[in-house]
Amino acid sequence: MKRLPFTRLLLPALAVLLLTASGAFAQQDMTHVPTEAFKKLTRPPAAFAHDAHNEKAGLTDCTACHHGEKDGKRDPASDTAGIPCADCHAVAAKAGKTPLERAFHLQCMGCHLTQKKGPVTCGDCHKPAAK
């Protein structure tokens, strides 16, 4: 109970700071969907240049991808930009939650299929790193 103020105030502040910094870093230089959370990769990381993608897709609303959660459902109203996907989508998710791999696949393929644009097949995203 003693540590309550610290966790209540300091930790979020720290987190916001860190995430903004890393977010800013990621947005500009991101070339792939972040894969750090996975212990082992079975395919090459999916190519994804954040800014170029959004520019091409005409995406300005962050919540198109960075959604929140409400009552166990996707909540498009809350903006979670800056929070790593893996923070909510555990790699090994509990029942009822969406695991990280499925979240990524759903996010990309789902939108690409709806928009009828962008890669949808395994090989069009998971490309070996260009040499």
Added chain:
Amino acid sequence: MKTIADRLIEDEGLRRGVGRLTPEKIQKVFKELVAGECGARMKTYMETCVRCGMCAKACHYYMSHKDPSYTPVAKVSQTMWRLFDADGKVDPEVIYQCAQVAYTECNLCRRCIHYCPLGIDTGYIISVVRRLCHKLGVTPQYIQDTAHSHSATMNQMWVKDDEWPDTLQWQEEESREEFPGLRIPLDVEGADFMYSVIAPEPKFRTQLIYQAAAIFHAAGVSWTMPSTPGWDNSNMAMFSGDSEIMARVERAHYETAQRLRVKRIVMGECGHAFRAVYDVANRWLGWKYHPVPVVHSVEFFWELIQQGRIKLTHKYADPVTIHDPCNIIRGRGLMDKLREVVHFLCENVVEMSPNREHNYCCCAGGGVINCGPPFKNVRIVGNSIKAEQLKATGVHTLVAPCHNCHGGLEDIISKFGLNMHTKFLGDLIYELMEKPE
């Protein structure tokens, strides 16, 4: 590639038969046959064969000719598939070809069952082709004659009602010189078994009846033979496709045994007859198994030996080899008993290879030899693989407990100059046994 059309053989029965046909008539009969007598077996076999060709090596015709049109699947391809593809509406000439394939190029030996992973029974399919040909009246002249004989006399060889007991009494009389007390008991009600033979025995192999009587006499068994029609256990109607006559013949045979109230039927050394009595006719007549227990000579001799009823003066010294007839090996699993009997009788047995259930056919059975002289060469040349198999044993005596096998094997032995002779178990037992005074 050559097909059946390139090797047609003139046969009066086939030629006249197709002369009466039209494509419409063929279609009508074919459709009736498929709707009436064929079911899930035919449908499955027709629809699932993946044409892998693995069955080729099963067939002695293919192994002898190395011609792809002789494989089991090729025979089906040239007959049943053609019929199904055309929904039965084919030229009469196609029926000629179907008949020649079905009656003279397949012995229904079922060796191909050991090759088809899907278990497709080519013998069954070919039997249905024969059934169609029979219904269309397109049957080889010689085998049709035997079917006519069955129909008119209840035996295969036109043996008349009085000739039959005459022959038995003649053999009894003959044997009296050697065995003064010997009887061939006719119509003895309640005997342990009824002994039945095929009609060629009284017709031209009477010594086989003599020998059997001598063996039964020496063994002191209770037996009888019928004096009436119903004595012949052979059944060429089964092979001509005439299921109705087939059933009449077997009904007469079973009912004769029932009239005599015997415990069982012991059949002479014939394979196809055993198939008819043991496996085929009972079903047509609506019995799951035969109404009277049926025992083949091989098994009966084995029993006599087990019971010590046959004593030998000596064993057969020359090396012998064993031919496994399809209808009692693949048809009844008598391979071990056959061997035990032969080993009891002979000093030196050389197995041929392949043997037991995997043995090559004699190429005479299945009614093929009964199609007569026009097709004789086909079945002899079509079994050079058997000649090679026999030759490889290096022996001069061949034990074959089946009449058709004898016929077929004698033919290839003479054609390929094999210097062998064939023997029935009865020949050997008669020759070697202690004969009572």
Added chain:
Amino acid sequence: MHALYDLAVGPLAWLAFAVFILGSIYRLMSMRALALKKDAAFVAYISWPHAIRSLLHWVTPFGALGWRENPGVTIVTFLFHICLFVAPLFLMGHIVLFDTFHGWSWPALPDGVADTLSIVVVAACAYFLWRRLSVPEVRFVTRSHDWLVLALVGATFLTGVLAYHRIGDNLFMTTLHVLCGEAMLVAIPFTRLSHMLFGFFSRGYIASEFGSVRFAKDW
């Protein structure tokens, strides 16, 4: 192409699975009804112990005379059928589709292994193609139907391998792969591929006759 892909992995996939499963059930049940109606004198002899004993021999490589006498076909046939089932059922790409859209997941083979198995299937198809063309006894009995079913299986696995190796336009190749696979599934109950459904029964039946009536082995 997106629309076609969407159609192929969505409605068409369901249609293909439905036709395959319901069609197979229908074929099996109607064949059973036909057997009971028309083949009663043969159904009567069915003996499961003998059928199973025989099937155990036939599912063992070189366990039956036919296998031993055709060693090449035997090796290829066994590899082909094992890979044909294992590769697609445990392929990550397939599991991911189910996982993504339905949340169903099961263990996958490592990609390299699945790739090898798929290439084995393609190679086996090439071998079967060669046999149909060059082995006289096979060629003699080959019909257009046989080319069709071989092409269906061959094309499905070939496009799968090409898509995995990202040869050709990936969306096109993957879509083609999905469509071929669906055509193959739909074809199973209604073509010679139905030996997958009936083969065990036809073998089991003849094994019963051989075992319980004829006391002889049928392998």
